[in-house]
Amino acid sequence: MNLSKMTLRIILGQVLLCCIFYNTVCAQKINPTEIGSKLPELQLKHIYGKPSEQLKLSDFRGKAILLDFWATWCPPCVASLPFLDSLQRRFRNDLMVICVTREGDKTVNGVLNRQFSNNPPAFLTVLKDSVIEKYFPHQSIPHCILIDKKGIVMAITEKVGVTYDSIHDLIDGNTLKIDNKPRTIKYDTHKPPYASKQVVLGDEFLYHSMVTKYREDLNPSYARGINNDFIACINSSIVRLFQCAYGKFDLSWLDMNRVVCRGFTDFTDSAKIGIFKSEALINNWKNNIKTNAYSYELAVRDTFFTTDGLFEMMQQDLNRYFSRYGIEVHPEKINRKVLALVYNESKNLYNFKQGSGESIKISGDRFLRIANQPIAYFLSQLQPYLKVKVPVVNRTGYTGKINIEINGDMSSVSTVNKSLGVYGLKLIEKEEPTEVIVITKNPNAKNLP
Numbered sequence: 001m002n003l004s005k006m007t008l009r010i011i012l013g014q015v016l017l018c019c020i021f022y023n024t025v026c027a028q029k030i031n032p033t034e035i036g037s038k039l040p041e042l043q044l045k046h047i048y049g050k051p052s053e054q055l056k057l058s059d060f061r062g063k064a065i066l067l068d069f070w071a072t073w074c075p076p077c078v079a080s081l082p083f084l085d086s087l088q089r090r091f092r093n094d095l096m097v098i099c100v101t102r103e104g105d106k107t108v109n110g111v112l113n114r115q116f117s118n119n120p121p122a123f124l125t126v127l128k129d130s131v132i133e134k135y136f137p138h139q140s141i142p143h144c145i146l147i148d149k150k151g152i153v154m155a156i157t158e159k160v161g162v163t164y165d166s167i168h169d170l171i172d173g174n175t176l177k178i179d180n181k182p183r184t185i186k187y188d189t190h191k192p193p194y195a196s197k198q199v200v201l202g203d204e205f206l207y208h209s210m211v212t213k214y215r216e217d218l219n220p221s222y223a224r225g226i227n228n229d230f231i232a233c234i235n236s237s238i239v240r241l242f243q244c245a246y247g248k249f250d251l252s253w254l255d256m257n258r259v260v261c262r263g264f265t266d267f268t269d270s271a272k273i274g275i276f277k278s279e280a281l282i283n284n285w286k287n288n289i290k291t292n293a294y295s296y297e298l299a300v301r302d303t304f305f306t307t308d309g310l311f312e313m314m315q316q317d318l319n320r321y322f323s324r325y326g327i328e329v330h331p332e333k334i335n336r337k338v339l340a341l342v343y344n345e346s347k348n349l350y351n352f353k354q355g356s357g358e359s360i361k362i363s364g365d366r367f368l369r370i371a372n373q374p375i376a377y378f379l380s381q382l383q384p385y386l387k388v389k390v391p392v393v394n395r396t397g398y399t400g401k402i403n404i405e406i407n408g409d410m411s412s413v414s415t416v417n418k419s420l421g422v423y424g425l426k427l428i429e430k431e432e433p434t435e436v437i438v439i440t441k442n443p444n445a446k447n448l449p
Helices: 002-027 075-079 081-090 105-116 164-172 238-247 267-273 279-287 307-325 375-386 413-421
Strands: 064-069 095-100 124-126 143-147 153-157 207-213 221-224 230-236 259-262 294-300 327-343 360-363 367-374 392-394 401-407 425-441
Touching: 064 081, 064 164, 075 081, 081 095, 081 105, 081 164, 095 164, 143 164, 153 164, 207 307, 230 238, 230 307, 238 267, 238 294, 238 307, 238 327, 238 425, 267 279, 294 307, 307 327, 327 375, 360 375, 367 375, 375 392, 375 401, 375 413, 401 413, 413 425
Parallel strands: 064 095, 095 124, 259 425, 327 392
Antiparallel strands: 064 143, 143 153, 207 294, 221 230, 230 294, 327 425, 360 367, 367 401
16 A cells, blocks of 8 residues: 555656646747847857856846857858957957857867967857757848847847947947848758748748649639639549649530540559549549549739630649659640530520629529529530530630520430520531540559559
């Protein structure tokens, strides 16, 4: 029993220590020091030439301080060391120059010996720093901090801002006539700043495009900005991405009749890219959507890009990325049969054109009503009912919005034509040069993931 109590005390003690340690770590969160704020109390360790000595910034109370972040591989930093030495000697009673570097004794020693002919410089050098720089984050050096005699940060500048005159003003408490460096974000330069989410995209955005894998928390969608400022295709098959790119969101291009595939002899590869020419291929793609689906986004800030220009960029992006898997896509015109929507002899019988009002799509097994929708949308909705293996295309010359209702057996072209006849329209089968996209697979390329 006593042993159990002792064990419990030890466990509770360990938990308490962990909590204390966690709270201490949280309390030590470092906030960057701003201009106008009080200099924090900082320990100065690893002082060059004084390895056992430790100082605090408060030890220099009553003096102005110049913090200079530098490195031996930075030519402007090294070139300015004699000037910093002269500053320290000239203003020794009123100024403390402290040079701060991440580098160690051996690296720094060689540079300082060459610069000062084996005589130690008058300024202090802090080696192996990983703390002070967190209070003054920066992405470039030289990086200089000017602190007045009261311990207030007066300027954060480049070396060009540090002159005899500016140090005079700092010591005398005058306004500093120097340009401050803009506040910078410190990020891991071994990673892309925006893509790694280290930097949040702001008003500086001009243009970007990206291809991503499937996202379970996004619904499949296809959208284009009305001001030609973006294209977004979410959780799509590879084939559908190219259909959108070359068809420019013309819905008639989204049918597989507008796709010619060459070199896809393997069922798995055909399913992976989304060649939806059989129920088995469709089901296989859906069952493996997490590995088969991709998203594409193109966004531009300026709206001077034309619609054609945006889609050309999309075509180039997709070809550039998927070429790594041996997939190449280009448009071609080939002679093939189409089902063309044309005017009949009584084209003025009924005005099917609709310019305003509520957008409507109502459909059932034996009826389809479209109101205030583009004519291309009407044909895209009609095509699945017709169950034809040829593209259904618009050859009326009209591309605006329409108001049409179809009734009866919509798998029958003749029945559909009876409804269309009321509007002065009909579907006819004809052969004509038709734009398609040709998707070619290089047999020697690596397989899709």
